[in-house]
Amino acid sequence: MKTRYSHGGDEHIFVEMDEEMSLDAFFKSLSMTNALREAKIDGVTEICPANASCQVKFDPDVIAPDAMLEELKKLEDVAEAAEKRMTTRIVEVPVFYQDPWTHETLMRFRERHQDPSGTDLDYAAKINGFDNAEGFIAAHHANPWFVSMVGFVSGLPFLYQLVERERQLQVPKYLRPRTDTPKQTVGYGGCFSCIYSVRGAGGYQMFGITPMTIFDPKQEVSYLRDFMVFFRPGDIVKFSPIDRDEYDRILKEVEAGTYTPKIAEVDFDLEAFNADIAGTNAKLMEALDGA
Known part of the structure; x- marks a missing residue:
């Protein structure tokens, strides 16, 4: 799966795990949002998981959009390696x-x-x-x-x-x-x-x-x-x-x-x-x- 990142104005980043819905894409999205919560990055105000994607809202006065993007990309490997079970x-x-x-x-x-x-x-x-x-x-x-x-x-x-x-x-x-x-x-x-x-x-x-x-x-x-x-x-x-x-x-x-x-x-x-x-x-x- 090729993850795609896109900015939504100055306060959101949309992370698309796959263009198609699949359980693999869902679990990767779930793992990524869980890792993001555990990371407790200053400036993150809301995390919204979806079918095969997630969206993150953050305060750009606390963390710049490009810096937020880099933090998310670091978490992608964590999400890939996470156990797909619950x-x-x-x-x-x-x-x-x-x-x-x-x-x-x-x-x-x-x-x-x-x-x-x-x-x-x-x-x-x-x-x-x-x-x-x-x-x-x-x-x-x-x-x-x-x-x-x-x-x-x-x-x-x-x-x-x-x-x-x-x-x-x-x-x-x-x-x-x-x-x-x-x-x-x-x-x-x-x-x-x-x-x-x-x-x-x-x-x-x-x-x-x-x-x-x-x-x-x-x-x-x-x-x-x-x-x-x-x-x-x-x-x-x-x-x-x-x-x-x-x-x-x-x-x-x-x-x-x-x-x-x-x-x-x-x-x-x-x-x-x-x-x-x-x-x-x-x-x-x-x-x-x-x-």
């Missing part, structure tokens, strides 16, 4: 696929879509070689996903599927963004799935909705009282399909403060994953059985 958590996220709320929304915006004749799932299935929407849905929840970034809007996770590159599901975003997307919609754009943390505009294809709140600025939801954002980079997600009755039941529990997300602590080793993707995924998902 202790993290796997989370089960219930999803009501083909729900009525995202369906109503997507039908309102068909003129902005590549294929106005069907639904977002119909289109996703067709371009990925599935016979129907059900086949695509099965592929979407069959394997776990890696949270590579949280942001764009508060609490929104970008999720990268843990499968071989040739098996990656890919679906382009809408031709023109919508002005409305239901809160907690499970969407897809490019190689990333996501969960919309708030209601608002959006361009990702819409496949379903989760009753599990993932962002609560008031911190009233029982499992978000310590921090308003549920996901963090490095989390692993297992989507679990549910029906309308299960959706309603979980939603009531969330609102009553009695719902607890299903979570298990796991170790993720990139080298072991690359050597045996299916075996690694099976072990990750088995960890949820005892949670």
Whole structure:
């Protein structure tokens, strides 16, 4: 991977690990931001990791832009040599696929879509070689996903599927963004799935909705009282399909403060994953059985 550095005005440096998203690029970005925090360089005010990149904000009155750039380049070797493993958590996220709320929304915006004749799932299935929407849905929840970034809007996770590159599901975003997307919609754009943390505009294809709140600025939801954002980079997600009755039941529990997300602590080793993707995924998902 060829790392590219670029200045953003006088106060930012953008570090791009690779033009393509990959777990190798993510781990290098994560290692570099960890090394930067540990270095405690005077003048650094903010460190923002992303999918395959990171951005650093600094005070140019404390450290000059060129000096900041040199410090970052020194840390690149540290990032390359760092172990690509972490202790993290796997989370089960219930999803009501083909729900009525995202369906109503997507039908309102068909003129902005590549294929106005069907639904977002119909289109996703067709371009990925599935016979129907059900086949695509099965592929979407069959394997776990890696949270590579949280942001764009508060609490929104970008999720990268843990499968071989040739098996990656890919679906382009809408031709023109919508002005409305239901809160907690499970969407897809490019190689990333996501969960919309708030209601608002959006361009990702819409496949379903989760009753599990993932962002609560008031911190009233029982499992978000310590921090308003549920996901963090490095989390692993297992989507679990549910029906309308299960959706309603979980939603009531969330609102009553009695719902607890299903979570298990796991170790993720990139080298072991690359050597045996299916075996690694099976072990990750088995960890949820005892949670």
